[in-house]
Amino acid sequence: MNKLVLMTFLSVFLLVLSTYAGAASSDPIITQGDSIITQGEFDARLSKIKLSQQLPVLTDGGRVEKILRKMIMDKRLADTARLAGFDNDPLVQGRLKLVVDQELANAWLDSIEAGKLESADFEMMAKEYYLIHKAKFRIPASVDVAHILISNQARTDIEALELANDLYSRLISKPELWDELVEEYSDDPGSKANQGKYLDVVPGKMVKPFEDTAFGLKTTGEIAKPTKTQFGYHIIRLDGKSEPKMQPFEQVKTQLIAQQRNIYTKSARTDYISTINMDGPLVIPPCAIEKMLARHFDEEQSINKLAECQKNQNK
16 A cells, blocks of 8 residues: 555544544445455454553554554455455364454453453552552661762772871861862762762662761761771761651552552453363363374374274273
């Protein structure tokens, strides 16, 4: 199909989308040669997409184009096969019946699922999950800190410690020197540009000596004596501290509702399927497997096994 023609069609299609429901199911939605895709056939294809995703699909011209191109290609291939009488082949008819059974089974499961979803209160389920699993939504204590790193890589350890102690003494006397000293002396390129600050530091984020010192500070603005790590000596200042708290339900409600909907949907299908599977035992008639093998493998061994099975059944 001409690209311009199809894109023009899609533009009109999206323009009249709001009145789409008024179209008769037998009306064509796209044609090519003698092949026709009707509104009803498009509805059937659309119904295979989850209800929550149908509107995004319908309002996306590219996705609608892709679906219609695939449908018209399949229709033209099928029409050609029918003209050749290929649909009368017994094996093809068997395959068509399998497709019908599969589509009917899937549509039936969709209807079972939809019925279950109508009566489900997912917000309540989400709230229950939140209350039962409080530990998952606990926000740990955190600190906002700033530091000056004096590396012992480009200088000896003694030189690094002496410089760190000197800077610490100057800061205790004049805390307002912090920004100036960070700019002049800090060897941490990751924080030097923002006055050495690290925000929302939680346990496990930093190396342990740094973390122990940072969480050991009590008062905002307090500066700790130099702390040694594998990187050198850190002068650490406490800029803020947050106590452990629960993440509010409203912050996670949308995520939890989606999670509970997904779990409930899967369970609705599996629970229903389990009732079907429990209606009775699976039964394979005597010699059925041997008959199948003999049909597909015209070998003496397969034929002999079938004959032996039938002989045993006649005893």
